[in-house]
Amino acid sequence: MKLSREVRKLENTWGRGDFPKHLEWIKIRGVRGWAGERIDFKFPIVAIVGENGVGKSTILQSAASIYKDSSKTKNEQYYPSTFFPDTAWEELTDIEIKASIREGSNSLEISVRKPTTRWRGIESRRERNVEYLDLRRIQPLDARMGYSSAPSGNFDLVLLI
Incomplete structure (x- = not known):
């Protein structure tokens, strides 16, 4: 696949280490069907796209949970248990x-x-x-009704600043 000139410039900048603090990759095992797959982040801005239920939200929630947020108090922090809680039906382990x-x-x-x-x-x-940001919470109700409307889907956003 041939990259555009702009994407090549970003790739060269990324390779030089001009982005001094960034997430290089994440590996998820034991959550929502993930069995140790690794996702590489090769650019400073990454779009994660796919059908409903393929794990886009799991990737973003995992990324959010591996950091301690320096701008939030202890009670406002994101923890893995925030995104992957035990329920009455299932206790998550391993x-x-x-x-x-x-x-x-x-x-x-x-x-x-x-x-x-x-x-x-x-x-x-x-x-x-x-x-x-869990953007599905701000969608109109008819867009959140599941598979009945094709363009619905989940919309999440993680900003690592």
């Missing part, structure tokens, strides 16, 4: 969300995991401003 974060010229692998009943790795999360 979950791991790993990521590689580039900070300057160094890459650091971090993870949050739930091997049994408690999340681990929460204390060692890196700080960054994180905004997670």
